[in-house]
Amino acid sequence: MTKELTRPLPRTWWLRKAPYFQFMIRELTSLVVFAYALVLIWGLWSAAGTGAFSGLHDFLSSPLSVWLHAVALVLALYHTGTWIALTPKVIVLWRDDEQVDPDFIAGVNAILFLVLSGALLWLVLA
Amino acid sequence: MTTGPDRTAPLFWLLFAAGGTASAMLLPAMVFITGIAVPAGWVSENDLVTLFRNPLTRIALVGLVFLFMFHWAHRFRYALVDLGLVRVGKQAWLFYGTALAGTMLAGLAALHL
Amino acid sequence: MDVTDPTVLEVFRYLPDAETEPRFQRYEITPQETWVVLDALNHIKAEVDPSLSFRWSCRMGICGSCGMMVNGEPKLTCETFIRDYETETITIEPLTHFPVIRDLVINMADFMEKLPTVSPWLIPEEGKPIEEGEYLQTPAQVAQYQRFSLCINCMLCYSACPVYGLDSSFTGPAALALAERYNIDSRDDGMRQRADVVTAHEGIWECTYVGECTQVCPKGVDPAGAIQMLKLSYALDWARSVILPKGHRS
Numbered sequence: 001m002t003k004e005l006t007r008p009l010p011r012t013w014w015l016r017k018a019p020y021f022q023f024m025i026r027e028l029t030s031l032v033v034f035a036y037a038l039v040l041i042w043g044l045w046s047a048a049g050t051g052a053f054s055g056l057h058d059f060l061s062s063p064l065s066v067w068l069h070a071v072a073l074v075l076a077l078y079h080t081g082t083w084i085a086l087t088p089k090v091i092v093l094w095r096d097d098e099q100v101d102p103d104f105i106a107g108v109n110a111i112l113f114l115v116l117s118g119a120l121l122w123l124v125l126a
Numbered sequence: 127m128t129t130g131p132d133r134t135a136p137l138f139w140l141l142f143a144a145g146g147t148a149s150a151m152l153l154p155a156m157v158f159i160t161g162i163a164v165p166a167g168w169v170s171e172n173d174l175v176t177l178f179r180n181p182l183t184r185i186a187l188v189g190l191v192f193l194f195m196f197h198w199a200h201r202f203r204y205a206l207v208d209l210g211l212v213r214v215g216k217q218a219w220l221f222y223g224t225a226l227a228g229t230m231l232a233g234l235a236a237l238h239l
Numbered sequence: 240m241d242v243t244d245p246t247v248l249e250v251f252r253y254l255p256d257a258e259t260e261p262r263f264q265r266y267e268i269t270p271q272e273t274w275v276v277l278d279a280l281n282h283i284k285a286e287v288d289p290s291l292s293f294r295w296s297c298r299m300g301i302c303g304s305c306g307m308m309v310n311g312e313p314k315l316t317c318e319t320f321i322r323d324y325e326t327e328t329i330t331i332e333p334l335t336h337f338p339v340i341r342d343l344v345i346n347m348a349d350f351m352e353k354l355p356t357v358s359p360w361l362i363p364e365e366g367k368p369i370e371e372g373e374y375l376q377t378p379a380q381v382a383q384y385q386r387f388s389l390c391i392n393c394m395l396c397y398s399a400c401p402v403y404g405l406d407s408s409f410t411g412p413a414a415l416a417l418a419e420r421y422n423i424d425s426r427d428d429g430m431r432q433r434a435d436v437v438t439a440h441e442g443i444w445e446c447t448y449v450g451e452c453t454q455v456c457p458k459g460v461d462p463a464g465a466i467q468m469l470k471l472s473y474a475l476d477w478a479r480s481v482i483l484p485k486g487h488r489s
Contacts, residue, residue, distance in 0.1 A: 002255035004338040004346055009404035011210040016311075020401065023449045027205035033149045034198035037191045039160060041232045044187060047178035048238035057171040060164040069161020076153040083150035086448065089464045090143075090471050097379035117155040124159050124177065125168055128356070128410070128439035135444040136477035139470055204447045207405070214406055215440060 029079040032072045084109045138200050138222065145197025148190060184236040191232035195225035245269050246321060248279060250291065251332040253339050261339070263330075264288070276316035276331065277305050280343075293343040300457060303393030307343050308332040313398035313455050336397055336404040350394055353410055356436045357418040362429025380425040387420035387465050389458040396452035396462050408441045412452035412462035415443060419465035422472065434473065443469045 014020040046056045059065050087109045088102030163169045177183055199221035206212040245267055253261040266283050274282075277295055284291050295305040298317040305316045310330050321329065337345035367374065396412035403409045418437045422430045437443055446466045453463040 002341075003259075004340055005253050005255070005261055006338050007335060009210075009336065009401065013401050013404065014208070019451055019454065020449065023447075023451075024205070024208070027201055027208070027447065030198040030201035030205065033145070033153065033194045034202070036149075036153060036156065037194040037198070037228055037232075040187050040191050040194075041228060041235065043174070043178045044184065044191075044232055044235035045238075047175060047184075048235045053171055053175050053178075057164070057174060060160055062165075066161060066165050069157055073154060073157045073161060076149070076157050079146075080150040080154055083146055086467070089448075089467045092464070092468055094379070094383060097377070097382040099382070113151050116151045120152060120155040121158070124173075125163060128408075128436050128441050131434050131438045132440040132442075132444055133477075135438070135440060136474040139444065140474050140478065143474075208401060208447055208449075210405060214445060 025075075026078065026082045029075045032075045032079070036072065036076075080113060084113065138196070141193070141196035142200035145193035145195070146201070148193040149197055152190070153194075188229070188232045188236045192225075192229040195228040196222070199225040246279075246324075247328045248283070249328055249330045250280075250283070250343070251330075251339075252291070252342055253333075254290070254341065264291075270321045272322060274321050276307070276309055276314070276319045276321060276329070279321060280316065280331070291343075292341050301391060303391035306334050306393045306395050306398070308335060308398065313395035315393060315395070315457050318457060334394060334398040336400070336407070337394070347394060349407055350392070350397060350411065350413070353414045354392070354417070357410070357414050357421075358429055358433050358436075359414075359417045359421060361421065361424065361427050362432055363426055364428040374426040376425055383425070384420045384423045387416050387423075387460055387462075390417060390420075390460050390462075391458055393457065395455045395457065396460075399451035399455040401449055401451075402445055402447060406441075406445065409445045410436065410439075410442045412446075412466065413460075415446075415469060416460055416462035416465035419469050422469070430472070430476070434476075437469060438473050443473065446470075 014024040042056055046053045084106050088105040091105050093100040093105070159169060164174065178187070203212070203218060203221040207214050246269075248266045248268060249263045250266060251261060252264045266287060268279055268282060268287075270279055270282075275298075277298055280291065280293055281295075284293075293305070293307070293316075295317065296302040297304070300315055300318045303315075306313060307316050308314070308331065309316065309319050310324065310326065311332075313334055316331075331343065333339045333343045333345045337347060337349070340346050361374075363374070390413050392413060394413065397403050400409070400412055403411050415437065418433050421427045422433065443466050446463075448463060448467060450463045453461045456462065
């Protein structure tokens with residue numbers, strides 16, 4: 001039995017093809033979700049007790065915060081877009097012998113996103 | 127050949143899915159609020175205080191911290207595996223533990239009022 | 240037959256009896272308009288270099304034997320037309336993520352061993368004697384699993400899957416898609432039995448939904464979709480077992 005050749009996958013595999021790169025960015029949007037959870041925790045602690053809110057408010061008003069939020073918004077929307085696109089793969093429905101159109105499932109989720117976002121914005125801003 | 131049914135994986139996957147849905151639906155609007163509405167003055171410091179002190183908001187926010195944290199924990203853990211930085215199965219507790227700690231931190235803050 | 244411009248094929252060679260290291264060998268050919276990559280390889284073997292080794296059989300996209308990397312993408316070489324390539328050079332390599340035995344021939348033992356572990360056969364709750372006739376299905380019931388039954392075991396999906404590339408203990412797209420094919424077959428009751436392998440950590444939970452398996456599949460099986468459906472089915476099954484432990488058969 002002669003020697004077989006193994007070709008290990010390099011750690012840079014995700015840099016080699018656009019779909020792989022987009023996949024990795026999608027996965028790394030979870031860091032934005034984590035970071036925002038920290039912001040929420042900060043807000044909850046600021047409101048607790050004496051409510052030293054000026055710290056959080058000052059930070060949010062700073063240019064650094066605006067830039068970070070701008071990047072976060074792009075990545076958050078990328079997460080939203082890719083997530084909505086994947087919903088038809090998990091929610092598979094059949095009517096008789098025809099599958100419910102996957103685009104319909106995604107469309108319902110997209111509308112849900114718009115409705116929920118709109119409701120949240122209205123609740124807070126109005 | 128395989129190691130038998132993974133009895134905890136379904137839980138973390140469901141939490142990941144719930145957190146992913148919550149963040150997909152709500153995170154962009156939230157980022158807009160704290161990132162643009164606050165510095166633009168459409169939401170004042172007083173508004174923020176009122177918001178974060180409202181009991182219903184506090185409960186909702188603890189819930190969101192929980193979902194966001196466990197979504198991150200699961201997805202980021204596997205991202206590190208796919209980056210070749212962590213072996214599958216190792217140090218999973220590091221990520222879920224952090225998520226739990228974050229949730230408890232949020233819960234403590236919410237109760238502190 | 241139209242004759243097209245000369246094309247260069249850079250073909251991966253690995254001859255372990257004679258050489259320890261792999262290399263590329265350059266073949267300049269003048270392909271015909273209708274040629275697929277497999278035609279070019281057979282031309283090379285017949286007219287230029289008989290030492291080149293590769294697998295093929297049906298040459299019509301149904302046997303799954305001729306999978307190779309063509310310009311870095313996993314393809315069935317019998318369905319890959321040379322005229323579709325703009326590049327002067329076409330690079331041909333063995334399917335990635337599998338050990339190479341020789342030249343373009345890979346060792347597929349890992350896949351062959353994994354396939355039976357998902358119990359890819361009907362497991363009805365109660366068997367039926369032959370006298371009682373066939374298991375009947377409506378067209379709607381067939382439609383549910385039909386797509387997942389089209390797999391030809393060509394393993395292009397394993398080459399596209401980075402999870403498998405990083406960890407060969409991952410059960411993999413084709414095997415898991417086949418498990419779903421049987422799980423959702425109305426004649427089958429074997430979902431719990433398949434759980435041992437399918438819901439192991441090396442099963443569905445290791446998949447991070449890159450989705451490239453579905454993109455490269457030549458038969459439209461959508462293994463990525465099948466795996467996500469498996470995750471939901473087994474996760475809900477787990478949830479039911481936690482909430483209603485007595486009402487849950489194990």
